[in-house]
Amino acid sequence: MTVRKAVLGGVQGLRRLGLRRQGMIGLLALVAMLVSLPHGSALAETTKERVLREGKIVIGIHNRAPWGSRDEATGQATGWHPDLLRAAFAELGVKDLDIRVTEFGALIPGLLAGRFDAVASGLAITPERCLQVAFGAPDLKVPDAAIVLAGNPKQVHGFADIVGNSEIVMGAGRGSVSVKNATAAGVPEDRMLLFPDIESNVSALRAGRVDVAVLSSPTVIGLLSGEKAKGLERATPFVTTDEQANYAAVAFRTGDEDLRALYDERLAALKTDGTVAAIMARYGFGTPEAVPDSVTAQKLCDGSAATSGAGK
Secondary structure, three states: OHHHHHHHHHHHHHHHHHHHHHHHHHHHHHHHHOOOOOOOOOOOOOHHHHHHOOOEEEEEEEEEEEEEOOOOOOOOOOOOHHHHHHHHHHHHOOEEEEEHHHEEHHHHHHOOOOOOOOOOOOOOHHHHHOOOEOOOOOOOEEOEEEEEEEEOOOOOOEEEHHHHHOOOOOEEEEOHHHHHHHHHHOOOHHEEEEEEOHHHHHHHHHOOOOOOEEEEEEHHHHHHHHHHHHHHEEEOEEEOOHOOEEOOOOOOOOHHHHHHHEEEEHHHHHHHHOOOHHHHHHHOOOOHHHOOOOHHHHHHHOOOOOOOOOOO
């Protein structure tokens, strides 16, 4: 029996007994106390219930193409995760995707503080993050990729080429998975320049300070999609292994497992009807970014799937 049914039954019983006004007041005080219990009493509305009732879900992103970005003039959000979430929730009547931009490092803290209902901005599933949030099913495989000058003058097609040519200097993000993967592949530390952000890495490539900039595949796709990509190209192929890849997913609060489960159901349906493949193609994703059926959020959280740790 729920608290609501118990309370209503109690009220009706008291009326039948003709309880005095003071008794009714005492019962109403008890009801008020139960409703105000922390951490969601039986009378409290869950995030899932609110989202479905309001037809609105609040999503945190960090404004980086192709993961998700918002046009400040129109307020319209586009990108891999906004499009995926829009498709997933539209069939449920949730058509208001309230996209809010924050710094990447503030995504999980903002989610936990209740500023967002979910965060979706290329967040990699890692065992450490799984202690904080509930990840939806992995939606995109994130391998390393490389940007080189037009024509790929040093013929870089994988870490092995960087290792084998002592003249090649690689640029990468400080603390990134690309650095870990390059080190594991044997790239010497003295032939890696590490940068605090993507823009400085690409600027160093143009200036000739590095011969190749190694970044995540979606980041490379996003960088090369605009006019600023003139004179640059993606090193194709750039050979990587499944063990070097990360897997991105939408993250929810651990207390919102029902909302996460609902999203996972819709994501599975979108994979079946071809919607996921269509959105992937829209943003330049293909076979290298497809998630194998054998990779699950649970395996990634347990550290038993092929992954090398946090990328973004």
